[in-house]
Ligand SMILES: NC(=O)C1=CN([C@@H]2O[C@H](COP(=O)(O)OP(=O)(O)OC[C@H]3O[C@@H](n4cnc5c(N)ncnc54)[C@H](OP(=O)(O)O)[C@@H]3O)[C@@H](O)[C@H]2O)C=CC1
């Protein structure tokens with residue numbers, strides 16, 4: 001590690017507070033009553049329930065989602081026996097990864113217990129606290145006995161990550177690399193450096209998958225593990241070879257796979273020519289591998305090289321496994337993690353690497369496009385699909401192999417639930433996605449050549465949300481689909497409207513567009529150019545002329561400029577006075593809809609009332625019962641300022657209508673969100689619970705509130721969505737992500753229903 005990284009790592013761990021973890025309360029504790037529920041006397045109720053039925057612990061405590069990461073610090077990364085205290089940053093790190101990647105809570109437990117008997121006694125006694133035990137960085141051979149004894153004694157999953165997590169990921173990488181090299185597991189020769197926890201578990205799993213045991217040679221700090229060695233541990237003895245070879249270079253000739261799970265720089269550059277043609281070099285010691293990839297590649301350009309580190313391609317690290325295997329195991333109440341579950345994880349990881357990479361993953365890696373190949377044999381740790389693929393595969397394997405207390409009955413429903421962990425917008429979008437699927441609308445995308453749009457379109461096709469029509473040059477599209485590694489097939493999965501094709505439809509669109517905009521400040525030549533050169537105009541014209549049912553435009557330039565192009569083409573719905581913009585913000589406390597975040601500077605009372613009604617209709621399409629609050633600096637008549645009076649007038653207009661939803665105002669934003677605060681001022685509010693539709697008095701207030709929440713509270717935004725247009729269309733903001741485009745596609749596609 002260079003000095004810059006070392007200093008940055010120390011700074012990262014020190015500031016703004018020491019360490020990487022804290023405990024967060026999940027329940028409110030604000031009043032005397034809350035205290036009586038959370039603590040004495042109320043807490044006795046769940047205690048008694050659990051005493052009567054221990055299964056209730058999963059219902060009343062955090063246990064079912066709580067894992068212990070336990071170590072004694074005897075084999076910490078490749079740093080060796082540095083002891084439990086010095087291992088704490090690694091264990092806190094594992095805890096963060098469990099939480100970040102799979103939503104699992106962890107207590108890191110560093111035990112001053114090098115003696116296996118003491119270690120086993122302490123960990124076994126922790127069973128009431130945890131739903132699972134992840135053993136970490138416990139050295140071989142003690143780790144084998146420790147895990148065996150704990151698995152026998154405990155009725156929850158016990159999993160030594162350095163053994164099985166590493167083995168699962170390495171096996172997936174090896175499976176994919178061999179496929180690329182045209183070799184088969186049944187005929188390759190494998191040599192390890194390291195014969196400890198990780199290395200032994202890897203070879204055991206590979207042998208279970210078809211690698212002949214006779215093709216394996218283990219080496220460790222004393223050289224080759226041969227049958228003449230004294231005091232061989234039983235776990236090692238099964239691999240001891242009857243050979244005169246004694247050192248690593250003696251056994252390297254003809255080796256197809258070098259599996260390094262030992263220590264830094266063990267594989268000397270001068271030995272690389274000994275390896276078989278097209279070798280696979282897994283140099284997985286952390287933090288410094290057995291050989292640096294740049295050296296290995298230079299000397300063996302025919303090799304596929306992988307390390308355990310994030311700063312090189314092909315990071316073969318157990319982080320790709322442990323969060324998800326525990327997620328799947330916990331979710332079905334598995335009593336153990338068995339071989340069937342491990343093999344299911346191998347298959348899921350290997351398969352994922354062969355699928356295309358998502359935009360979020362590309363973004364996390366500086367926009368690089370990974371395609372299955374020698375530099376991408378294994379998924380990247382920030383791939384959100386790891387959770388969606390591995391956990392269900394593991395949960396299903398647990399159920400099928402009879403170790404699940406609550407077997408999985410509906411894999412699709414489980415995946416949808418996991419989607420909520422990965423994509424915060426998933427739950428909000430479920431009813432909209434379902435409506436979109438039923439309608440199967442043809443949706444035009446103006447920026448059909450944009451990477452984010454193409455990635456989104458792949459998801460739209462995969463999830464059957466709509467039938468995409470891309471405004472794009474066919475030749476560019478073909479190239480983009482290839483470089484992004486997508487599976488879209490033109491004219492099968494997507495239609496193409498190519499402005500360079502000379503399609504006569506462009507002539508018809510041009511005539512109609514000219515009729516719309518000439519004499520409104522646009523000269524005929526410019527109007528003609530716009531239809532072929534401004535993709536927003538093309539997509540909106542396709543919608544206007546009934547060639548598609550909905551459209552998604554923009555995303556590459558100023559939102560308002562693109563919106564101004566759409567409005568003359570797609571008119572307002574009958575009886576609507578204005579078009580408004582509604583944004584949904586997904587927050588930890590729930591989803592808030594805010595209007596008008598983007599269009600009307602200072603709507604009058606009638607417009608506020610119209611927007612509220614249109615927004616409430618839109619929310620019902622999300623399957624959400626609207627509870628509208630008209631916001632103001634004034635709380636229920638406290639001020640007579642023009643804007644407060646305007647909101648009161650809007651309320652009056654709304655109350656005069658038969659709304660079918662609750663609305664109140666004018667009120668402060670905190671009164672909108674807190675029924676208790678509201679109740680102190682008015683006792684007759686028709687609003688029950690926190691408001692979920694916040695109507696602001698003007699554009700500044702709505703836009704500031706939405707952007708502030710989006711930044712400060714890291715809200716996920718769905719929108720802006722147009723309210724009041726006659727046909728379903730949305731204009732993307734430049735910061736939109738591929739997932740945001742999928743969401744907005746579903747919004748317009750579901751709306752196409754209303755257009756018939
Ligand atoms: N990328 C990943 O996901 C993972 C990587 N690892 C890495 O693998 C390595 C081993 O971890 P783990 O199995 O848990 O630890 P163990 O202590 O259980 O095993 C270490 C093994 O490496 C051997 N070894 C140590 N130094 C040398 C050397 N200079 N030359 C040859 N062999 C040596 C040891 O031999 P002896 O016992 O005789 O000393 C032992 O066989 C670490 O670097 C760790 O960071 C581990 C887990 C996951």
Ligand SMILES: CC(=O)C(=O)O
Nearest residue numbers: 077078162286317318
């Ligand atoms: C990755 C890991 O667990 C290790 O290096 O020990």
Ligand SMILES: [Mg+2]
Nearest residue numbers: 077136137162
């Ligand atoms: Mg480890």
